Amino acid sequence: MAGHTNGKLQDLKDILAEVSDLSHAALLLEWDQETYMPPGGVQSRSEQLSTLLRLSHVRFTSGEVGGLLDSLEGKVDGDFDSDDASLVRVTRRDYEEARKLSPDLIAEVARAGSTARPVWEKARHDENYTLFAPYLEKNVELNRRIADALGYKERPYDALLNRTEPGMKTSELEAIFAELKEAIVPLVADIGRHADAVDDRVLRREFDTDLQVSYALEVVKRLGYDLERGRQDISTHPFSSGFGPDDVRITTRVSREFFNECLFGSIHESGHAMYEQGMGRDIARTPLYGGASPGVHESQSRLWENLVGRGRAFWRYFYPSLQAVFHESLHNVDEETFYRAVNRSYPSLIRVEADEVTYNMHVLLRFELENEMLEGKLKVMDLPEAWNARVKSYLGVDVPNDRQGALQDIHWSFVSFGIFPGYTIGNLIGAQLMEKVRADIPDLDSQIERGEFGALLGWLRKNVHRHGRKFTPNELMERATGKPLTAMPWIAYVRKKFGALYGLQTAAHN
């Protein structure tokens, strides 16, 4: 690499570091807003955030960055996978996307979101879809304009999906969802016929909230979440925030009458956080630091929450200490009963409360409906009817009102089509990675039964975490598992696990 090129690369890195510092400062302001900010701070916080994000955007989309990218492309040393080549490649992708969206469109999108948000809240509260419909209409139109601005070959949804899950196509996702539907709809029905096999009432006993929070923290420390570079706080909705690999925080919430919220919330967020703690320091302060996509990020949280945290081996290790901490509520509950309870599957109306089996069906119907609205095949006014029909068809349940139906998610109150698929992609990636982990670490379950998570975390660090945003989801899966994203490992996993839990003739579905 010529000295000249080295100088340009350093110039680019200097600007990107500044952009990264501004964005991470903004992220800390948001973290603070959700955890400790006094109520009065709302107005000035929103001004501060808007200034930081604007400065970061202006700096990143400046002609200077474009010029440096022009003179660096094809000139830096190293192959496709190298840090420098990846930096130029990923920065170019981000840059083109950011430049294609005009400041006017971005401002309109932001305004539409903040206008629609309170209307959505009222509509949901009043179970009055008609109130919200015109705002959703506007948001659908803005999603379409974003798709047009970004450009696409086949389907408008491709443009939106490419923003969140780079390189993923709508048609590929449709094929994957078709496989899922074929496997899961009958499985859900089958589980429904054996519903009595699992009872989760034990999770509704009383659990001291302070003890829950401290127990959850001990668990995630054991999994490998590094508290020298992280911390756990309380917030209304759990989230994780990374300000660089050396400061990645989680929050959790806690309910005295429902065990799952705190522990599984903490494990889920620590999965996100361990991902960011595992990113190389050499990619910090560059666009390569961060999750490869929301889907890949979700794969890490789901892997730890479900494939590990709802596994038999996990409870073999943790249940004795849990039982000791919550003696009064759990002294007469054995490990097997508790393991079954945290894995109860039943078709429900609300996505965020759905279990492992039914969750992807909630995502599927949103993915289908977003596409149909975007392509004009479904009128916004007809959404509730279409929603309810699909819930009935995929999960077999009736939707009593729009609050528990088409109005349940906050996502459509802002301009955000293309986000939902990441939740399912995350589930699938998690299972696909785990299949490879089990091949590479044959005694994984014995390790987990002994409370040893180091080999698993080490595998994820090496094959996923350290790369940050270097690769698209499929590039990452090719490198980590030898093949692109596929639904089969996840389908096999739920069939086996829930077949055993509910005593099903799962062979019939294979």
Next chain:
Amino acid sequence: MAGHTNGKLQDLKDILAEVSDLSHAALLLEWDQETYMPPGGVQSRSEQLSTLLRLSHVRFTSGEVGGLLDSLEGKVDGDFDSDDASLVRVTRRDYEEARKLSPDLIAEVARAGSTARPVWEKARHDENYTLFAPYLEKNVELNRRIADALGYKERPYDALLNRTEPGMKTSELEAIFAELKEAIVPLVADIGRHADAVDDRVLRREFDTDLQVSYALEVVKRLGYDLERGRQDISTHPFSSGFGPDDVRITTRVSREFFNECLFGSIHESGHAMYEQGMGRDIARTPLYGGASPGVHESQSRLWENLVGRGRAFWRYFYPSLQAVFHESLHNVDEETFYRAVNRSYPSLIRVEADEVTYNMHVLLRFELENEMLEGKLKVMDLPEAWNARVKSYLGVDVPNDRQGALQDIHWSFVSFGIFPGYTIGNLIGAQLMEKVRADIPDLDSQIERGEFGALLGWLRKNVHRHGRKFTPNELMERATGKPLTAMPWIAYVRKKFGALYGLQTAAHN
């Protein structure tokens, strides 16, 4: 005001709002660093802070700001005291100061500070002044270069003092300190002869730390610190941070074996915080938001901590509840004994532990020594000797080692001459304001005895808080009390209070 001028004024305000958002974001990053940041975050935090502060400085010192100021000076509507005229005047002062310091000098000052800091820590720990001397030498030189860059007519210290206490001259301060010395040195000696009159051992009994923290919070709420726009956390050193009038936070620290730290720390910081909560929303996001000077800021913290919090009327109201909360330690201590305990005065070696009477003597000797070093009259190598001689002369005590002597304060490890006087200016302003408050609110003590602080806070809001940085300390004192800064009210206050406490013939000193 012509439309043209209006437009320029708005342009200026837009830039200043951006600068303010950047600085307040940086301040939140610092708050987080002292309260919740995990240890691993140090490096990336320092990078983020340096980016935010650099961008804020670059934006503020841009030619654009200078051009707008040029075209606005003398053109905006309103008299000297108006918001707009004050905005232009104060921004010009800040701008000129910031422009006079070259980026190279600023960088050298920052580097010198971070280099000297660990050496100072080691020198203090090892009681080895020789180790630190070359670094102090360098810092003295840099203070001199700053003074030269800023410019001065009479004394180099004038330039430094003008940065912290605008409009204050070294010679004025020397006259004030001379008055203080004449009054206080004999008072300290007199108190020493009656030391037995006050016993503070009760403060060293055991006080539950959680109860101390929650009691302190109840007290500051009662004083008027608004928790809708603030909060209290724990940190190693107590501080307050304002991110705008609607989010001003305090921290405190707590010791199980020493009562004063937590309660008086919280009251002190809430005094700072109520000042910033009381600033007008119309000056938020401008250079007018903030303390008029460190001295004026300190006047608010000291006024609440000492003139209110260590007053007889305060304890008349609070002592019964305090006694109930800490029943075991205080049930056999009466209000008078407790009041006397929190007011014990005795000459000590450490400034931050000094009582009301002796505190200003600690400041005086630092003010003198800074001046002498700056003017080359005192060699850095001779500092400890000069220090020890002055402690003996002003307070009558011998300094056993430099750890408790010339190495005790962190200030000289960075380039900061001109900061110390603010502590004394704060004490004096507090007393001068209080003299006027008592004239305007004759039944102040009865109000305080009933736990009513609203009239006092209202007076401070109206006469001090709402103005923010509009006025220099002397301009502010003229408006609030009818005269510039004077030492007499403070001298009269301590003579009366401590004369009574120690049973002195105070008339002899009048």
